[in-house]
Amino acid sequence: xxxxxxxxxxxxxxxxxxxxxxxxxxxxxxxxxxxxxxxxxxxxxxxxxxxxxxxxxxxxxxxxxxxxxxxxxxxxxxxxxxxxxxxxxxxxxxxxxxxxxxxxxxxxxxxxxxxxxxxxxxxxxxxxxxxxxxxxxxxxxxxxxxxxxxxxxxxxxxxxxxxxxxxxxxxxxxxxxxxxxxxxxxxxxxxxxxxxxxxxxxxxxxxxxxxxxxxxxxxxxxxxxxxxxxxxxxxxxxxxxxxxxxxxxxxxxxxxxxxxxxxxxxxxxxxxxxxxxxxxxxxxxxxxxxxxxxxxxxxxxxxxxxxxxxxxxxxxxxxxxxxxxxxxxxxxxxxxxxxxxxxxxxxxxxxxxxxxxxxxxxxxxxxxxxxxxxxxxxxxxxxxxxxxxxxxxxxxxxxxxxxxxxxxxxxxxxxxxxxxxxxxxxxxxxxxxxxxxxxxxxxxxxxxxxxxxxxxxxxxxxxxxxxxxxxxxxxxxxxxxxxxxxxxxxxxxxxxxxxxxxxxxxxxxxxxxxxxxxxxxxxxxxxxxxxxxxxxxxxxxxxxxxxxxxxxxxxxxxxxxxxxxxxxxxxxxxxxxxxxxxxxxxxxxxxxxxxxxxxxxxxxxxxxxxxxxxxxxxxxxxxxxxxxxxxxxxxxxxxxxxxxxxxxxxxxxxxxxxxxxxxxxxxxx
Ligand SMILES: [Ca+2]
Ligand SMILES: [Ca+2]
Ligand SMILES: [Ca+2]
Ligand SMILES: [Ca+2]
Ligand SMILES: [Zn+2]
Numbered sequence: 001x002x003x004x005x006x007x008x009x010x011x012x013x014x015x016x017x018x019x020x021x022x023x024x025x026x027x028x029x030x031x032x033x034x035x036x037x038x039x040x041x042x043x044x045x046x047x048x049x050x051x052x053x054x055x056x057x058x059x060x061x062x063x064x065x066x067x068x069x070x071x072x073x074x075x076x077x078x079x080x081x082x083x084x085x086x087x088x089x090x091x092x093x094x095x096x097x098x099x100x101x102x103x104x105x106x107x108x109x110x111x112x113x114x115x116x117x118x119x120x121x122x123x124x125x126x127x128x129x130x131x132x133x134x135x136x137x138x139x140x141x142x143x144x145x146x147x148x149x150x151x152x153x154x155x156x157x158x159x160x161x162x163x164x165x166x167x168x169x170x171x172x173x174x175x176x177x178x179x180x181x182x183x184x185x186x187x188x189x190x191x192x193x194x195x196x197x198x199x200x201x202x203x204x205x206x207x208x209x210x211x212x213x214x215x216x217x218x219x220x221x222x223x224x225x226x227x228x229x230x231x232x233x234x235x236x237x238x239x240x241x242x243x244x245x246x247x248x249x250x251x252x253x254x255x256x257x258x259x260x261x262x263x264x265x266x267x268x269x270x271x272x273x274x275x276x277x278x279x280x281x282x283x284x285x286x287x288x289x290x291x292x293x294x295x296x297x298x299x300x301x302x303x304x305x306x307x308x309x310x311x312x313x314x315x316x317x318x319x320x321x322x323x324x325x326x327x328x329x330x331x332x333x334x335x336x337x338x339x340x341x342x343x344x345x346x347x348x349x350x351x352x353x354x355x356x357x358x359x360x361x362x363x364x365x366x367x368x369x370x371x372x373x374x375x376x377x378x379x380x381x382x383x384x385x386x387x388x389x390x391x392x393x394x395x396x397x398x399x400x401x402x403x404x405x406x407x408x409x410x411x412x413x414x415x416x417x418x419x420x421x422x423x424x425x426x427x428x429x430x431x432x433x434x435x436x437x438x439x440x441x442x443x444x445x446x447x448x449x450x451x452x453x454x455x456x457x458x459x460x461x462x463x464x465x466x467x468x469x470x471x472x473x474x475x476x477x478x479x480x481x482x483x484x485x486x487x488x489x490x491x492x493x494x495x496x497x498x499x500x501x502x503x504x505x506x507x508x509x510x511x512x513x514x515x516x517x518x519x520x521x522x523x524x525x526x527x528x529x530x531x532x533x534x535x536x537x538x539x540x541x542x543x544x545x546x547x548x549x550x551x552x553x554x555x556x557x558x559x560x561x562x563x564x565x566x567x568x569x570x571x572x573x574x575x576x577x578x579x580x581x582x583x584x585x586x587x588x589x590x591x592x593x594x595x596x597x598x599x600x601x602x603x604x605x606x607x608x609x610x611x612x613x614x615x616x617x618x619x620x621x622x623x624x625x626x627x628x629x630x631x632x633x634x635x636x637x638x639x640x641x642x643x644x645x646x647x648x649x650x651x652x653x654x655x656x657x658x659x660x661x662x663x664x665x666x667x668x669x
Contacts, residue, residue: 024179052192059104070297091403142255146171155246197281202237207248233299234496234532242583282531313402314340338368344402354394389415390600437467447593470511470569496534499541521554
């Protein structure tokens with residue numbers, strides 16, 4: 001009931017952005033509602049890629065419906081003030097069915113009004129009268145591998161009508177699955193997401209792993225995109241068995257990818273290939289405690305946005321130049337890699353932010369035909385003519401494709417002092433690093449040259465590992481005005497469980513002993529463990545899967561600039577393996593290349609922006625609203641808002657283009 005009220009409120013508050021559409025009727029006669037969110041929502045804009053989200057196929061998995069209502073509200077309420085949300089809503093058609101199984105949900109509501117009801121299936125009048133045993137499991141009723149559970153456990157699916165996974169009398173026997181099927185026939189979904197709970201996983205095709213194999217391009221999509229979606233919720237991705245530890249037949253995700261594929265566009269009762277996946281959700285049990293609801297909704301909101309970006313043209317951008325600039329007229333290199341399922345032209349430009357005099361023309365890449373294709377290019381700039389050694393240069397890569405804009409802010413230093421650098425190309429690892437636990441140079445992966453540094457040179461790391469690589473000399477930051485660590489990394493590690501900490505110390509004598517501070521960089525995450533069951537503990541680390549070489553840049557906090565004996569190290573740690581947890585508990589680990597520590601020792605020129613006011617306020621949903629007023633010059637394009645709990649190691653919260661009023665929300669203060 002509450003959900004329908006919320007939907008009606010959203011429709012009346014944002015009538016040009018959201019429609020509520022009936023897609024069918026449940027077995028007990030309730031309407032199955034779908035929300036469509038897009039600009040000009042009444043118009044079917046065939047240029048805008050379509051994405052589908054389902055909640056409450058399983059009626060007791062309460063957060064699944066709640067999180068999709070939250071997602072819809074987030075898109076609508078932030079449309080006016082958040083450029084990324086606005087671009088997404090303007091250039092996608094987002095379909096959300098928050099409650100596929102209204103009868104089961106109402107049954108739980110009627111019998112357990114304060115939560116905890118155990119009805120999972122729909123309410124077809126079949127099966128025993130014991131509470132929770134009637135009905136058909138909707139997510140075993142789809143048409144791929146339906147009722148084919150040979151050699152698998154009963155969680156795969158069951159012919160027993162009272163079983164929780166009863167697959168129904170025939171594929172698509174149920175009006176609820178028919179409604180989803182017909183919606184998919186009628187639309188052109190590129191990807192679809194089926195939200196379940198609980199457990200921090202993305203359960204990918206295939207439900208029956210021995211029956212199907214995946215081509216390389218699809219495998220690359222199903223590796224890169226779930227890794228992005230899980231950046232802040234600690235989800236780990238794999239097929240059904242790898243994640244939830246049982247196989248599934250007749251699930252939505254497999255039918256989306258494999259079922260009823262049309263041979264020509266618009267063929268009746270057929271659909272295109274839809275990149276389907278199942279998401280579980282963190283937190284405990286089917287009915288998350290109220291203390292977890294907001295956090296879970298935020299985590300799932302980020303995930304849902306990442307999937308929506310990925311159904312259209314969407315790319316990763318990497319800044320290629322060294323952090324130390326030695327030329328007054330450098331050519332700034334970039335590479336882009338296709339991450340999205342669409343392929344529109346990509347335009348790359350540079351927004352000068354500090355100490356840049358002129359910028360060359362933007363570069364347009366017309367096509368990246370295959371998933372994962374890359375393109376490397378460069379844009380020349382000239383630096384401010386009187387720029388002194390040690391001064392900072394700041395700019396942003398602005399990457400526009402299919403109506404989506406991606407920014408990447410870059411800091412460089414003009415002729416800094418190089419404290420230490422290692423391209424990992426020559427000699428023994430012990431010439432530069434004090435190592436424990438197996439770190440060594442390797443030829444099996446590299447960003448440049450032929451070698452990199454890795455914590456597990458032979459195969460996977462082990463459980464309960466601690467492996468350290470420390471730069472073998474301390475260094476002097478007592479005269480520093482800025483100091484940065486820069487390196488490239490590529491990694492496969494169990495998300496939020498197996499971690500690479502980037503650490504500095506001022507009281508070590510060998511890089512091993514002493515007390516250490518974890519630094520945050522561009523790609524580190526530092527969530528708490530409240531719903532993801534991970535090991536981050538609110539401290540920054542690199543973790544998860546990133547198979548593309550990625551530049552990490554870390555600002556050493558100013559609190560270290562009073563020490564002439566600073567130590568640096570990488571600390572890799574893994575959790576213990578757990579039964580019934582995750583198949584890829586152990587993985588290949590981290591590769592590090594082109595490592596450099598630089599510092600500046602001159603007084604730094606500051607940005608040409610004068611702040612008039614700056615205020616922060618705590619909103620009822622536990623987010624922080626920041627507002628400010630400023631005088632900016634004409635060259636100024638946007639504000640990058642960064643935060644830190646310690647006065648150093650700032651991480652980006654958001655960006656705001658330079659059109660007042662300046663206002664952003666920190667979703668995770
Ligand atoms: Ca539209
Ligand atoms: Ca190298
Ligand atoms: Ca592990
Ligand atoms: Ca390895
Ligand atoms: Zn479920």
